[in-house]
Amino acid sequence: MMTSPHVTIIGAGIVGMTAAYFLARTGVSVRLIDRHETPGQGVTDRSFGWINYITRDPAKDPAAHHYCHAAFDRYHALNRDFDGRLFSPATGSLLWTEDARQTLDLVHRHQQHGAAPRALNRAEFAKLAPFVVNPPECTAYCAHDFALHPRKVMALYHQALKKLGTEMMFGHSVEGIVVRNNRAAALVIDGTELATDRVIVASATGSIPLLAPFGDQHGIISSPAILITIEAEIPGFHGILCGPELEIRQLEKNRFIIAENMPKNPTQTALQDLADQTLASVCRLFHNVTSARILSVQIGERPDSTDGLARVGRVKNIDNLFLAVAHPGFILAPVIAQSLTDQIFERESLYEIPTRSIEI
Numbered sequence: 001m002m003t004s005p006h007v008t009i010i011g012a013g014i015v016g017m018t019a020a021y022f023l024a025r026t027g028v029s030v031r032l033i034d035r036h037e038t039p040g041q042g043v044t045d046r047s048f049g050w051i052n053y054i055t056r057d058p059a060k061d062p063a064a065h066h067y068c069h070a071a072f073d074r075y076h077a078l079n080r081d082f083d084g085r086l087f088s089p090a091t092g093s094l095l096w097t098e099d100a101r102q103t104l105d106l107v108h109r110h111q112q113h114g115a116a117p118r119a120l121n122r123a124e125f126a127k128l129a130p131f132v133v134n135p136p137e138c139t140a141y142c143a144h145d146f147a148l149h150p151r152k153v154m155a156l157y158h159q160a161l162k163k164l165g166t167e168m169m170f171g172h173s174v175e176g177i178v179v180r181n182n183r184a185a186a187l188v189i190d191g192t193e194l195a196t197d198r199v200i201v202a203s204a205t206g207s208i209p210l211l212a213p214f215g216d217q218h219g220i221i222s223s224p225a226i227l228i229t230i231e232a233e234i235p236g237f238h239g240i241l242c243g244p245e246l247e248i249r250q251l252e253k254n255r256f257i258i259a260e261n262m263p264k265n266p267t268q269t270a271l272q273d274l275a276d277q278t279l280a281s282v283c284r285l286f287h288n289v290t291s292a293r294i295l296s297v298q299i300g301e302r303p304d305s306t307d308g309l310a311r312v313g314r315v316k317n318i319d320n321l322f323l324a325v326a327h328p329g330f331i332l333a334p335v336i337a338q339s340l341t342d343q344i345f346e347r348e349s350l351y352e353i354p355t356r357s358i359e360i
């Protein structure tokens with residue numbers, strides 16, 4: 001019988017924290033390391049946190065659609081572990097494009113792949129979302145979508161990990177991974193070697209410098225995006241909307257977050273212009289917006305890959321080194337965590353994530 005492994009996870013974002021929780025509750029002895037003093041200070045803190053599959057077109061990327069779909073089951077099971085405190089009941093999401101035909105086709109493609117978005121016409125939309133000024137001709141409605149509040153989720157995991165006896169080393173940067181005889185033998189922290197058994201690199205774009213000494217075949221890249229936080233009164237609106245002009249959701253009372261693409265040249269002026277345009281869009285989109293002001297405009301370095309596939313699993317040629325780097329990390333976190341737990345215990349996984357042989 002396999003003895004219980006000891007696992008060191010580098011990175012306490014949504015991916016590392018979820019993996020730590022899955023492993024620790026299975027009885028694995030876990031050590032979690034992060035360069036920040038508290039968990040969730042990387043891109044996790046700048047995330048929109050929308051759990052959905054509607055943004056993954058099953059015709060273009062059936063694998064991504066499949067594992068985003070699988071995440072819902074895992075999240076509902078997780079929420080039961082946390083007595084429903086991990087996320088509130090589904091608010092649902094409304095997604096539409098400029099072209100009604102395109103939106104309808106997208107809904108049909110999802111339906112053909114067994115998913116359940118519904119197409120709403122203008123009148124149905126207006127009934128469901130009377131706070132929107134111009135109801136679109138056709139909208140994809142996903143009633144079971146929900147969103148996570150990054151800081152609340154991090155705090156809950158942190159508390160749970162403490163209870164499970166996880167060793168947490170915050171405020172420590174991993175400077176390097178020492179590989180001897182095809183094994184990750186130690187991590188270098190503050191110039192000192194810390195011996196390791198199994199290692200999971202869940203350091204998002206921070207994985208790139210960590211893996212650099214071994215090669216550059218991993219294909220992990222940074223894909224920055226912008227998160228804008230505003231304060232406003234938007235009567236009636238509390239869900240998730242993704243239209244051609246805005247992707248917006250409520251975070252807390254009178255506080256909303258908006259995800260935006262990165263400007264080509266992200267100067268201070270470009271970011272300020274983007275913030276001004278976003279605020280104007282909010283006022284155009286909703287009825288009776290008052291007291292609207294920008295609270296922050298932040299750049300988040302999303303971890304992505306050159307081929308769009310996840311990097312989750314054992315690294316080729318280094319027996320005890322695993323990667324957990326994937327986009328979209330919030331949606332996939334419990335699927336990644338389940339897959340890694342199964343791999344560490346060397347058992348077949350129902351949650352295998354399409355990845356490729358991880359070479360570094």
Ligand SMILES: Cc1cc2nc3c(=O)[nH]c(=O)nc-3n(C[C@H](O)[C@H](O)[C@H](O)COP(=O)(O)OP(=O)(O)OC[C@H]3O[C@@H](n4cnc5c(N)ncnc54)[C@H](O)[C@@H]3O)c2cc1C
Binds near residue numbers: 035260
């Ligand atoms: C604007 C925006 C909107 C988004 N919207 C969504 C969404 O709606 N749904 C979704 O699923 N995803 C979304 N994402 C993507 C999502 O935020 C990321 O995929 C996810 O947060 C990645 O989590 P992570 O744990 O891998 O990374 P991180 O949160 O960055 O965690 C990595 C951790 O590793 C630590 N670290 C790095 N290097 C080292 C080192 N050498 N030593 C010690 N510690 C180290 C960092 O401090 C960090 O805490 C969005 C991203 C952005 C920017």
